[in-house]
Amino acid sequence: xxxxPILSTLRxxxxxAWLLILEIxxxxxxxxNAVFLIGQRLERMDMPSGVAEHELLQIQVADMVAPAxxxxxxxxxxxxxxxxxxVISVASSNQVPFGSSSSNSNIRxxxxxxxxxxxxxxxxxxxxxxxLGTRLVSGRDLESSDFVDVDVAMKALGTGDAKHLPSVILxxxxxxxxxxxxxxxxxxxxxxxxxxxxxxxxxxDSLVRPNAYDISKAQYTTIxxxxxxxxxxxxxLIRCRPEDRAHVLDAALAALKKxxxxxxxxxxxxxxxxxxxxxxxDRAMAGMLVGVIAALLIVTALGIVGLASFWVAQRRRxxxxxxxxxxxxxxxxxxxxxxxxxxxxxxxALGMALAYAINLFLMLHYELPRLPAIYFPVGAxxxxxxxxxxxxxxxxxxxxxxxxxxxxxx
Amino acid sequence: MFGYYLDLALRSLKRSPGLTALMMLAIxxxxxxxxxxxxxxxxVSGDPIPWKSAQLFVPQIDSWGPSQxxxxxxxxxxxxLAYADAIALMHDRRAALQSAIYAVAPTVLPAGEGRSPIxxxxxxxxxxxxxxxxxxxxxxxxxxxGDDGDGAPVIVISDALNRQVFGGGNSVGRNxxxxxxxxxxxxxxxxxxxxPMFFDVVDTGGxxxxxxxxxxxxxxxxxxxxxNAGAVNCPxxxxxxxxxxxxxxxxxxxxxxxxxxxxESAVQNxxxxxxxxxxxxxKLGRFDWPPNNRLRDMRAFLDHEHVVPxxxxxxxxxxxxxxxxxxxNTAGLMLAKFLRRSGxxxxxxxxxxxxxxxxAQFLTEAAVIGVGGSxxxxxxTAIGVFAVNRMxxxxxxxxxxxxxxxxxxxxxxxxxxxxxxxxxxTFRAARVQPAWQLKTN
Numbered sequence: 092x093x094x095x096p097i098l099s100t101l102r103x104x105x106x107x108a109w110l111l112i113l114e115i116x117x118x119x120x121x122x123x124n125a126v127f128l129i130g131q132r133l134e135r136m137d138m139p140s141g142v143a144e145h146e147l148l149q150i151q152v153a154d155m156v157a158p159a160x161x162x163x164x165x166x167x168x169x170x171x172x173x174x175x176x177x178v179i180s181v182a183s184s185n186q187v188p189f190g191s192s193s194s195n196s197n198i199r200x201x202x203x204x205x206x207x208x209x210x211x212x213x214x215x216x217x218x219x220x221x222x223l224g225t226r227l228v229s230g231r232d233l234e235s236s237d238f239v240d241v242d243v244a245m246k247a248l249g250t251g252d253a254k255h256l257p258s259v260i261l262x263x264x265x266x267x268x269x270x271x272x273x274x275x276x277x278x279x280x281x282x283x284x285x286x287x288x289x290x291x292x293x294x295x296d297s298l299v300r301p302n303a304y305d306i307s308k309a310q311y312t313t314i315x316x317x318x319x320x321x322x323x324x325x326x327x328l329i330r331c332r333p334e335d336r337a338h339v340l341d342a343a344l345a346a347l348k349k350x351x352x353x354x355x356x357x358x359x360x361x362x363x364x365x366x367x368x369x370x371x372x373d374r375a376m377a378g379m380l381v382g383v384i385a386a387l388l389i390v391t392a393l394g395i396v397g398l399a400s401f402w403v404a405q406r407r408r409x410x411x412x413x414x415x416x417x418x419x420x421x422x423x424x425x426x427x428x429x430x431x432x433x434x435x436x437x438x439x440a441l442g443m444a445l446a447y448a449i450n451l452f453l454m455l456h457y458e459l460p461r462l463p464a465i466y467f468p469v470g471a472x473x474x475x476x477x478x479x480x481x482x483x484x485x486x487x488x489x490x491x492x493x494x495x496x497x498x499x500x501x
Numbered sequence: 502m503f504g505y506y507l508d509l510a511l512r513s514l515k516r517s518p519g520l521t522a523l524m525m526l527a528i529x530x531x532x533x534x535x536x537x538x539x540x541x542x543x544x545v546s547g548d549p550i551p552w553k554s555a556q557l558f559v560p561q562i563d564s565w566g567p568s569q570x571x572x573x574x575x576x577x578x579x580x581x582l583a584y585a586d587a588i589a590l591m592h593d594r595r596a597a598l599q600s601a602i603y604a605v606a607p608t609v610l611p612a613g614e615g616r617s618p619i620x621x622x623x624x625x626x627x628x629x630x631x632x633x634x635x636x637x638x639x640x641x642x643x644x645x646x647g648d649d650g651d652g653a654p655v656i657v658i659s660d661a662l663n664r665q666v667f668g669g670g671n672s673v674g675r676n677x678x679x680x681x682x683x684x685x686x687x688x689x690x691x692x693x694x695x696x697p698m699f700f701d702v703v704d705t706g707g708x709x710x711x712x713x714x715x716x717x718x719x720x721x722x723x724x725x726x727x728x729n730a731g732a733v734n735c736p737x738x739x740x741x742x743x744x745x746x747x748x749x750x751x752x753x754x755x756x757x758x759x760x761x762x763x764x765e766s767a768v769q770n771x772x773x774x775x776x777x778x779x780x781x782x783x784k785l786g787r788f789d790w791p792p793n794n795r796l797r798d799m800r801a802f803l804d805h806e807h808v809v810p811x812x813x814x815x816x817x818x819x820x821x822x823x824x825x826x827x828x829x830n831t832a833g834l835m836l837a838k839f840l841r842r843s844g845x846x847x848x849x850x851x852x853x854x855x856x857x858x859x860x861a862q863f864l865t866e867a868a869v870i871g872v873g874g875s876x877x878x879x880x881x882t883a884i885g886v887f888a889v890n891r892m893x894x895x896x897x898x899x900x901x902x903x904x905x906x907x908x909x910x911x912x913x914x915x916x917x918x919x920x921x922x923x924x925x926x927t928f929r930a931a932r933v934q935p936a937w938q939l940k941t942n
Contacts, residue, residue, distance in 0.1 A: 106925070107840070110833035114826055121822040128815060157617030192711065197732065323619070375893045376816065379541055383819055386534045387826055390527055394830035397523045401837045453815055 097430050104402070111398055112438040115474055118391045119442025123470040124449055125380050125387075127462050132377040136370045138309060140188045141263075141297030143224030144362040146179070148329040148340050149187050151358035152347055154321055161320030162240055164350075169217070171350055172327060175342045177335040182222035182328040183319045185215050186301045187362075189369035192324075193301035196313070199282040200270065209308075211266060212300035213283070215241070215317035220261065220295060222330045228264060230277045230293035237292075237316035244317055248284065257316045260289035263298050265310035267291070281313070289315065303369075326358065336361055388473065392481040399427060399485035410489055411496030420490040427486035428479060435478035439471045446470065502858075503865065510866035517838070521870065524834045528874025528915050531827020533881030536908055538820035541889055549695035550799075552904070553635060557699075558596075558760050558768065559802040560775055562586045563793035564752050565736040578793055579734060580806065581703045581754040585787075586778075591627060595774045596760035597767065600630035602701050603756050604731035605722055607715070610678040611666045621662060622730065623715030624701065625722035631657070631688070633761045634700060639663075641673035641688035644718060648687075652721040656684035662714045663689045682725060684717065699799055701757040702806050703732060729755050759799075772796050828915065831874070832922035835867060839926035846927075850935035859931045860924075867923025871916035878915065882908065 101108045158164035165183050172181040185194055196213045220232055239247075239257045247255035260281055267276035280288045295312070303309035319325045327347075331339040344356055403410075410423055450462040514521040550557070563578035564586055582590070587601040602624050609619045630636070631643035644655040656677060663672055676683040694712030717727070723745055735753035748755065762768045772794070779792030797805060846859055854862075 104837075104840075107833055107837045110829055110836065114829045114833060117822060117826045117829065121819055121826070124815075125819050128819070154617065322617075376542075378892075379538060380816065380819065383534065383538050383823055386530065387823055390530055390823075390827050390830055393523055393527055394833060397520055397834045398837055401520065401834070401841075405841060449818075453818075459815060 094429065094433065097426065097433060101430070101433075107398060108434060111394065111434055112441065114391055114394055115435055115438025115478070116441035116445055118387050119439050119470040119474050120445035120449055121387055122384055122473055123442070123446035123462065123466050124453070125384050126469050127450075127466050129377050129380045129384075130466075131460075132373045132380075135306060136373050136377075138299065138303060138306060139297060140299040140362075140366070141223075141225045141295070141310075142188055142299075142362070143330065144366060145333040146224065146330050146336075147222075147362040148331070148336060148343070149190075149358060149360055149362070149365065150327045150329065150340075150343060150347065150356065151323075151325070152321075152327075152354045153323055153357050154351060155353045155355065156351075158321055158351070161322065162318060164321040165319060165325070168321070168327065168347060168350055171346045172329060172343055175329075175339060175346050177331045177339045178329055178343070179332070180218065180222040180330040182218040183216040184219055184326050184328055185317075185319055185324055186212070187326055187328065187365060188223070188299045188301060189303060189362075189365050190301040191369060195302075196283045198270070198313075199285075200280075202282045202285040202288065204282075208270065209311060211262075211311040211313050212302065214298070214312065214314045216319045216325070219314055219328075220293075220298075222328050223298065224330065225298045226296040227261075228294050228296050229275075230261075230291070232293060233259065233261060233314065233316045238318045239316065241317045241319060248287065253286070256287055258288075258290060259292040259316060261293040261295055261314040262291055263295045263310045263312045265297075266312060267294050269311070283315075323357070388477050391474070392477050395431065395478055395481035396484060399431065399482045400488070403427070403485045403489040406489070407492055407496055408499075410492045411494055411499075414492065414494035415497040423492070424486050424490040427482055427489055431478045431482040431486075432475070435475055439474055442470060442474070443467055502861070506862045506865035507869070509862055510869045513866055514869065520834060520838060524831050524870050524919075525874040525877055527827050527830045527834070528871065528919065529877030529881050531824050531830075532875060532878025532911050532915050533885050535820045535824035535827070536878075536882045536911055537885030537889060538823065539817060539907070540886070540904070541893065542816040542820055549697065549699050550634065553761075554699075554799045556761050556763055557633070557799040558762050558771070558796050559799065560590065560758055560760060560771070561795040561797070562775065562779060563790070564754065564788065566788060566790045567793075576793065578795055579754040581732070581734065582756045582758050583752050583754050584749040584756060585752075587756040587758055589778065590758065593774070593778075596771055597763055598629040598633035598761040599759065600627040600633060601719055601756045601758050602626050602630065603719065603722075603729050604701060605715075605717070605727045606730035607680045607727050609662065609666060609715070610681070612678065619662075619665060621714035623713045623717065625719035625727065626716050627719055630700075630716070630759075633759065637691040637693055639689045639691045640671040641686070643716075644687045649718050649720060652718060652724045654682060654684045654721060655687045655718060657688040657690065657716040658686055659690050659712060659714045660692045661711065679715065679717070680725065680727060697803065699803060700759055701731065702803065703757055723749075731755065731757075768796065824911065824914075828918040831870075831915075831919055835870065835919060835922040836926055839863060839867075839923055840929075842926075846931065847935045850931075856931040860927055863923050863927035864920055867920045868916060870923075871919035874919065875912040875915045878912065879908070 154164070169181050169183060172178060186192060193212045194215075195210050197210050198208050200208055217235075217238065220227060237257060237259050239255060243255050244257060247253070262270075262276065262281070270276065270281070271279055276291045276294055279291050281291065282288050295314070297310060298312045298314075299309050300312050327343075329339060329343055340359060340361070344359060347356075348354065413423065414420075446462065446467065450459070453459045454461060560582070561578040561580060562582060563576070564583045565579055567576050582601070591599065591601050604622070605625055606620065606622050609621050610616075611619065624630075627649050628644045628646050631638075636643070639660060641657075643657060644653065647653075648655050656679065658666075658672070658677065663669060666672075666677060667675060672686050672689055675686050677686055678684075692712070698713075726745060729748070733748070733753050733755040735751065760771065762771055775794040775796060776792040779788060779794055782788045783791065849859060849862075850856075
């Protein structure tokens with residue numbers, strides 16, 4: 092296919108051709124960056140939790156009549172839950188991974204430190220690592236002798252009485268590496284308050300925090316041996332086989348109701364639901380971005396259709412002359428397809444440069460990572476395809492122009 | 502004459518209905534899609550109060566001095582206020598509205614036999630807090646200004662707490678037991694849980710939780726010893742004395758502060774006021790360093806505290822890019838159409854039309870397309886917002902608000918872009934000698 096005649100024709104429509112190129116370039120640049128943003132959202136939604144998600148259930152109950160001893164109530168509930176057929180393990184917890192609501196502590200490595208080193212989430216409750224299914228990579232799990240009742244610990248915090256405070260803590264690998272890079276964390280002391288030093292006795296493979304909004308801090312997690320009493324924030328976590336979840340949940344609720352018929356169930360859900368809820372905004376935003384990309388491509392396609400139809404109508408006589416001089420229908424079709432391919436290619440080349448520039452700007456002003464090279468061909472192929480599809484209709488119409496048009500006056 | 506041009510424009514548009522529809526669709530689609538996505542992205546870009554965030558400011562006063570400099574770069578003042586500074590600022594009341602804020606975690610004891618105490622979360626604030634942040638009330642309102650000074654036992658409670666304690670309904674005027682003292686309810690909020698919790702990100706970290714349950718007058722909370730549930734940060738080597746008395750005397754920072762400043766001059770005045778305040782403290786010997794204050798608007802402060810993930814903000818640029826592409830698209834189509842009509846212009850010029858008349862005619866036609874497209878755009882925006890409300894999770898949909906001023910601006914830009922696109926070919930065509938144009942045809 093001869094390109095020169097196409098170029099010389101385009102030179103006669105410089106302004107319109109450039110506007111089309113500009114449109115393609117902008118679309119290409121935006122599509123590259125938007126696809127990248129979607130990729131980041133999807134990556135976030137894939138954030139590992141470190142727990143056996145498909146095997147976990149969460150139940151929260153509210154007692155209308157306060158139990159005389161909230162700790163005894165929890166112990167009774169847990170014993171009852173353990174009896175439910177299909178239940179593998181039961182835990183009591185103050186919060187759940189991806190549950191949004193988080194109890195956080197400001198961690199210091201030295202009690203005299205003014206500014207804390209970092210803020211980590213604190214899980215407490217009994218039997219957590221085993222039920223959640225998070226693996227211990229070194230050290231030991233919490234033992235029942237480590238546990239202190241929350242109220243006792245709070246009181247001790249006020250009086251500074253170290254005897255009634257917990258003395259050990261579990262942390263995640265990520266947190267250990269952040270606090271003591273390259274060292275064995277076991278035996279190190281973490282201060283949650285100037286008077287509360289806790290010795291690291293075990294390191295967890297992975298456990299995500301409830302408020303994992305920032306992926307770099309998502310694993311800043313600790314487990315402290317505090318025993319929960321029955322209250323509105325406390326949850327029961329139940330582990331069972333994935334296929335047993337539905338009937339275990341029903342049976343567990345029935346068992347809890349039996350302990351106290353007046354209590355109200357405030358939360359009952361599987362961990363799949365917890366994750367879905369936590370990332371629902373991300374999913375919605377990714378969906379919006381997909382919508383924007385679709386809108387952009389449609390508008391650009393409409394622009395190409397409009398301009399190509401226009402050019403075809405304008406050149407009817409010229410096309411007729413060419414047909415009369417021996418050009419085949421295929422030649423005419425190819426002409427318009429090649430023209431579009433040329434414009435798209437120039438547009439895409441400019442668009443790549445623009446996409447890169449936009450990304451540089453974003454990296455400078457927002458802490459966004461560099462656009463990986465893989466995203467460039469995505470935009471290019473999308474626009475080549477859209478261009479060829481959009482131009483097909485008008486080009487077919489051009490090819491259908493009969494040679495006899497050449498003999499007619501305007 | 503305008504009527505005649507309008508008639509000509511409509512005839513010309515009718516001659517090529519496909520192209521006309523395409524141009525109007527492109528404009529309409531561009532306006533609607535960019536406005537809808539903008540409103541959603543804007544909503545989630547960490548601005549929970551977008552209609553007002555530009556008027557809300559967070560003052561920071563350097564009460565620690567340069568010796569506390571941490572890391573490289575400019576010395577930043579602490580991100581909260583010491584008690585003495587917060588109270589002095591409240592006393593002077595130099596902003597339109599202002600409030601010191603601190604987090605509390607008291608316990609509510611519902612009336613009635615055998616009901617268990619409810620640990621709640623809330624804030625000690627001043628009465629101006631509620632109008633300043635447009636806090637939505639279901640019943641009643643915030644307390645009177647007098648209640649702040651008197652430390653009156655009044656309280657504003659959340660919708661959820663109202664249901665939990667009183668079983669819902671209008672509880673204004675009823676009493677609620679907070680840490681063993683009775684507080685009179687002056688207002689019940691609608692469900693209100695802004696994310697990030699922009700008025701106190703230092704204590705809350707910004708996200709999470711089910712929203713505050715209670716608000717009590719700050720002086721009352723302190724007087725009754727309601728503990729600070731948020732962060733307390735002290736300069737190196739400083740240990741505050743015991744209890745509130747010690748904390749109040751120390752330079753430890755633990756109070757958030759927010760002011761409403763309605764225009765640029767008010768902002769300048771407030772900056773000046775902060776510097777004067779710090780100078781006075783320097784003269785008094787409390788600070789032995791020159792004033793080093795910050796007055797960031799709310800969004801800048803959220804940025805400073807790294808509260809908002811960056812990629813949502815980038816999405817805003819994507820929405821704007823969409824509008825840009827649509828406008829370029831329309832301009833291209835319009836140019837193609839108009840540039841081809843030099844013959845028609847030649848005829849009209851030969852028949853005696855002045856250049857002005859030609860300009861007027863074509864600009865009218867361009868404006869018709871622009872206005873038509875924008876009208877379509879407004880319609881599509883309404884549909885878009887409706888769709889957003891139906892499809893997105895309620896929390897996001899609630900945040901999405903169309904800004905009328907921005908919508909108007911978009912429409913004006915769309916019309917201007919189409920008129921501009923019409924201007925160039927008209928200008929070129931009107932310059933050429935009519936005889937020559939007629940001949941080449």
